[in-house]
Amino acid sequence: MYNVKKVNEDLYWIGASDRRLALFENIYPIPRGVSYNSYVILDEQTVLLDTVDKAVSGQFFENLEHVLGERKLDYIIVNHMEPDHCAIVEEVVRRYPEVKVVGNAKTFTMMKQFFTFDVDAHAVVIKEGDTISTGKHTLAFAMIPMVHWPEAMVTYDAYDKVLFSADAFGTFGALNGNVFADEVNFKEEWLDDARRYLVNIVGKYGVQVQAALKKALTLDIAMICPLHGPIWREDLGWFIEKYQKWSTYTPEDHNVLILYASIYGNTENAADVLAGKLADAGEKNIAVYDVSVTDPSYLVAEAFRCDRIVFACPTYNAGLFPKMETLLHELAAHNLQKRKVAVLENGTWASTAGKQMKEILSSMKNMEICENTVTVKSALKENQLEQLDQIVDFMTKETIA
Template sequence: MYCIKKIIDDLFWVGGSDRRLALFENAYPIPRGIAYNSYVLLDEKTVLFDTVDRAISGQFIENVEAVLGGRNLDYIFVNHMEPDHCATLGEMVRRYPDVKVVCNAKTVPIINQFYEFGVDDRAVIVKEGDTFSTGKHNFTFYMAPMVHWPEVMVTYDATDKILFSADAFGTFGAMNGNIFADELNFEREWLDDSRRYYSNIVGKYGVNTQALLKKVADLDIQLLCPLHGPVWRSDICWYMDKYCTWSSYEPEEQAVMIAYGSIYGNTENAANILACRLAERGIRNIVMYDVSVTHPSYIISEAFRCSHLVFASATYNAGIFSNMEHLLMDMKAHNVQNRTVALIENGTWGVMAAKKMTEIISGMKNMTILDQTITVKSSLKEDQLSEIAALANTIADSMSK
């Protein structure tokens, strides 16, 4: 049985949610599931905006058929050709053999890589600034390469002031009946997943995201329809401001995140003592993560949020503790920059963790590494507590500047 939601009079949400999937892109934990959004417009010509992942194909097809109510499907607008949004494209072409596929030139070869139905003779190629009418509705297309694939575009409906934004402005999390952001406590219950989605899926491409934000800055956007997560019909500027902050790599908050890699607990102890000294200096809402327990995607998300980062690592095989090294390399790959960093290292012999961490962090842009590295030899000693306190003072002082 179908499950559809009316967005406005002639536009319907026909997507669905997957609460069984454990890893998005087989990489990122999604304990709250994921939503796949697709939309149908009933104009003089009918339009399907993207498709969905194969996991919810049955629900999706029933939804589309219910909205069309026996009408033919005239167009599929393909804003993004990643499989979680195109896995059912071939099935829709099979069911509606006369359908035209509206896409840009970079999309065509990708469709042909995934499918054998031969898109060339049914493709309607659009480019930057092109317009397209389906009757009452008039659309304009804006290319958004590397947000986060090279073929991505967004589609703006000038009639009803709707931006179909592809993967931009998406978030992890399944829909639970309420599909509009204003029906949810988004800031409390969804913002962390939205930040983690952006920082890990799109985060490397901040320059490209900034370019897209500039393209749509002057548009009157009354509805924001992403391919994952809630639909926005209010507070759109607030949400776009979050994207502006994240994509410019500026910290969202003056806050401290401490990530530690500890083998027998001594490095963790040093990190805990630093956290206590920071709290005594009035630093609030300090967050701490064990890199062996917490998936890197959560810590990367916090690195996008926080202004100050502390990494405490045991030395392992004359280098960085392996899970800490993985985190730092992942942070570098996701283009984390413009942060203040403090380091704590530990080792019984051949202490090398700070040197190796510095080498990775120095390869990131505009990272200020504080001079006061704490070196622990096996376990923290009484006479080193003053060093911890001094480091806490330096961090706190740098936050007030």
């Protein structure tokens, strides 16, 4: 049975959600599922904007057939060639053999790599600033390379002032009947997944996201239609401001984040004692995570959110505890910067974790690193509490700009 939502007079959402998928891109946990958004404009000519993942293709085709009715499909616009949005392009072409496929030159290079149909016979190659008129709607195209693939682009409908934003402004989470952000408690229930989506998927490409935002802000936008998550028609400025912060690596909250690895609980104890001392010093909303328990995607998102971070780790095989080492490399790979950080190490004999953590942190941009490394010998002792106080003093001083 079809499941279609009317977005405005001529625009329809025909996507679908997947609540069974455990890992997005086979790496990021999605306990709340994910939506794959696709849209149709019914004008003098009909336009399909992107498709969906193969897993929900049955629902998609029922939706598309219902919306089109007896009409043919004139255009399919491919804003992003990643398989969760284009896996069934070839099947669309087979079902609607007269359709014109719209994309940029890089789009079609990738399309030929994925599919075997005669791409050139259907291709309409556009470039930055080109437009297509479908009747009363005029669709304009802008390139947003590396947000988050090199062929990515957006489509702007000047008639309804709608931005079809590809992966930009998307979020993890299935759509549960409500397809608009103003119909859900987005700030309380969706923001964490929006942050985790953005910083993990395109956190490395902050400069490219900024370039895309500059293009978007020149447009008169009344609605943003992303490829994942709810559609924005209210309070757009609030969400755009979040993207401004995340893509410039600007801390979102003035909070301390403690990330620890612990084998037998002694490093965990030191982290908890430090958290208590920070609370005594007036810090609120302190976040503490065991890096062996929490998936790195959540920790990367928390590191983007908070302005101050403590890393606590035991030495393991003369190196870093593997889960902490993985996390630190993830943070570096996602270009984390502009944070105050401190380090706590633990070791029963030759402790080297502190030095190795600082080496990785020093490779990141604009990081203010506490000179004092707290070294725990197996278990925290009372005479080391003053060393923890040094971290507290460092963390509670004025934050770097």
